[in-house]
Amino acid sequence: MKTPTLLLLASLATPLAAMAAVDFEKDIKPILENNCVRCHNPKGTEFEKGDTDLNLSTKETAFESKSTIVAGNAEKSKLYTTTVLPDDAKKLMPPRNKVTNALERLTKEETELVKTWINEGATWPDGLTLTARKKEVATAGSAAEMDLVTKIIAQINASAGPSDEKGMQAYNNTIPGSDISYDMVPIPGGKFKMGSPDNEPGHKPDESPVHDVQISPFWMEKCTVTWNEFELFMYPNEEKKARETKKLDPALNALTDAVTHPTQPYVEMSFGMGKDGYPAISMTQHAANKYCEWLSAKTGHFYRLPTEAEWEYAARAGTTTAYYWGDDASQIGDYCWYGKNSDFKYQKVGKKKPNPWGLYDMLGNVIQWTLDQYDPNFYAKSPAVDPWNKSTKPYPQVARGGSWDDDDVVKLRVANRRASDSSWKIQDPQLPKSVWYHTDAQFLGFRIVRPLKVPTPEEAYGYWNSGVEKDNPALSKAE
Numbered sequence: 001m002k003t004p005t006l007l008l009l010a011s012l013a014t015p016l017a018a019m020a021a022v023d024f025e026k027d028i029k030p031i032l033e034n035n036c037v038r039c040h041n042p043k044g045t046e047f048e049k050g051d052t053d054l055n056l057s058t059k060e061t062a063f064e065s066k067s068t069i070v071a072g073n074a075e076k077s078k079l080y081t082t083t084v085l086p087d088d089a090k091k092l093m094p095p096r097n098k099v100t101n102a103l104e105r106l107t108k109e110e111t112e113l114v115k116t117w118i119n120e121g122a123t124w125p126d127g128l129t130l131t132a133r134k135k136e137v138a139t140a141g142s143a144a145e146m147d148l149v150t151k152i153i154a155q156i157n158a159s160a161g162p163s164d165e166k167g168m169q170a171y172n173n174t175i176p177g178s179d180i181s182y183d184m185v186p187i188p189g190g191k192f193k194m195g196s197p198d199n200e201p202g203h204k205p206d207e208s209p210v211h212d213v214q215i216s217p218f219w220m221e222k223c224t225v226t227w228n229e230f231e232l233f234m235y236p237n238e239e240k241k242a243r244e245t246k247k248l249d250p251a252l253n254a255l256t257d258a259v260t261h262p263t264q265p266y267v268e269m270s271f272g273m274g275k276d277g278y279p280a281i282s283m284t285q286h287a288a289n290k291y292c293e294w295l296s297a298k299t300g301h302f303y304r305l306p307t308e309a310e311w312e313y314a315a316r317a318g319t320t321t322a323y324y325w326g327d328d329a330s331q332i333g334d335y336c337w338y339g340k341n342s343d344f345k346y347q348k349v350g351k352k353k354p355n356p357w358g359l360y361d362m363l364g365n366v367i368q369w370t371l372d373q374y375d376p377n378f379y380a381k382s383p384a385v386d387p388w389n390k391s392t393k394p395y396p397q398v399a400r401g402g403s404w405d406d407d408d409v410v411k412l413r414v415a416n417r418r419a420s421d422s423s424w425k426i427q428d429p430q431l432p433k434s435v436w437y438h439t440d441a442q443f444l445g446f447r448i449v450r451p452l453k454v455p456t457p458e459e460a461y462g463y464w465n466s467g468v469e470k471d472n473p474a475l476s477k478a479e
């Protein structure tokens with residue numbers, strides 16, 4: 001694991017930092033090779049190079065112009081100052097990508113390293129020649145993804161959340177760079193009985209045995225993720241345009257832009273059912289996980305999908321009955337959108353009565369992704385504390401809660417489990433089928449959780465990359 005940077009920056013805050021903390025070969029060379037040298041090299045054949053004579057591939061040429069690197073004075077060095085200009089500055093380095101118009105900013109950690117290196121004397125060992133390297137895309141399994149997750153978690157840890165359960169409050173958070181907000185409800189830690197008894201009407205064998213589970217505290221999103229929220233992630237170029245009107249920390253943008261984003265959908269994903277205030281649907285578990293990673297980078301809070309146990313614990317909200325209002329299925333219309341009152345489509349989120357902990361649409365409207373692999377026998381072997389049945393294959397995964405599409409009331413019971421299926425993307429017009437969309441699952445959405453305890457980078461990597469679709473080798477290559 002390489003995470004020393006933040007520690008290192010903290011130690012530099014003290015003026016007595018004795019030894020040179022930044023090493024050219026280890027810290028600076030990769031930044032220049034990944035981000036600068038492909039344009040700032042002597043060949044000048046690359047079409048994107050543009051009009052520059054600055055050659056950053058050797059010590060001699062890098063120091064040729066007196067204003068590029070002024071040893072001991074980063075604020076006078078263009079190598080540093082051009083990288084910390086505002087998003088819309090013409091001289092910002094690296095410049096906007098000419099093809100996609102995307103910003104390719106250095107992260108705050110990277111600019112701080114460059115600054116410190118210059119202020120410490122800008123030592124560049126003799127004879128070291130830099131060569132341009134392609135920036136690695138942060139896909140699951142890549143070193144770039146582990147590096148990205150490490151940076152996101154470092155950023156989350158830099159702004160402390162509450163240290164214990166007593167400090168957990170409900171909150172509304174605006175997604176930086178947008179006018180869109182979401183609500184989070186604190187869920188106290190505790191013990192509950194997961195599953196349903198054999199005599200519950202509609203009970204299925206995969207809900208047995210009822211077993212005690214201990215859950216650690218977390219926040220859960222009050223409603224399911226809406227199109228308003230999800231489309232910021234789905235259409236990154238529009239999101240970039242929107243945020244140019246807001247003042248945003250460029251370092252945040254660099255992290256969020258590095259998260260892999262969905263490809264453009266080939267069909268209109270709301271299927272005419274409405275967007276503003278309506279639940280986002282038809283995303284794969286992988287897409288939901290990447291939304292969580294993106295939102296974490298954007299907000300500085302750690303978000304992920306709930307485990308199946310967290311989902312049921314929060315849905316029950318202290319109740320032990322078939323539904324969170326009791327056992328009387330006839331009251332369903334007060335609490336749920338389901339097959340018999342939904343008018344054959346999803347409905348706006350948050351319009352029915354909430355459960356006792358203030359969560360809306362936990363049952364009905366859209367079924368919700370969890371993090372778990374579906375195993376009908378898992379309850380017999382479930383760990384007692386914070387269980388999570390980690391995925392080893394792409395299907396089936398667990399979704400919970402029943403939907404607008406379910407006529408049968410018992411499918412909206414709080415213990416009911418639903419297994420995902422490859423048929424959920426049977427109509428996908430793309431070949432190979434997209435890793436982002438379950439075009440046929442128009443009843444499927446998700447909501448996010450934020451555990452009180454921020455995970456390690458390795459744990460976060462596991463959550464955010466748990467749903468990669470590997471069923472068809474061509475699929476994982478397609479993205």
Ligand code: HEC
Binds near residue numbers: 036054065083090
């Ligand atoms: C896509 C190509 C490209 C990339 C990548 C790029 N630059 Fe540049 N850079 C240019 C061009 C073109 C100019 C000249 C533009 C101008 O002066 O307006 C320039 C100018 C500069 C200058 C000013 C030179 C001077 O003295 O006027 C500095 C310093 C610089 N770049 C540093 C960097 C650094 C540091 C990076 C990496 C973090 C970087 N550039 C990445 C294309 C690039």
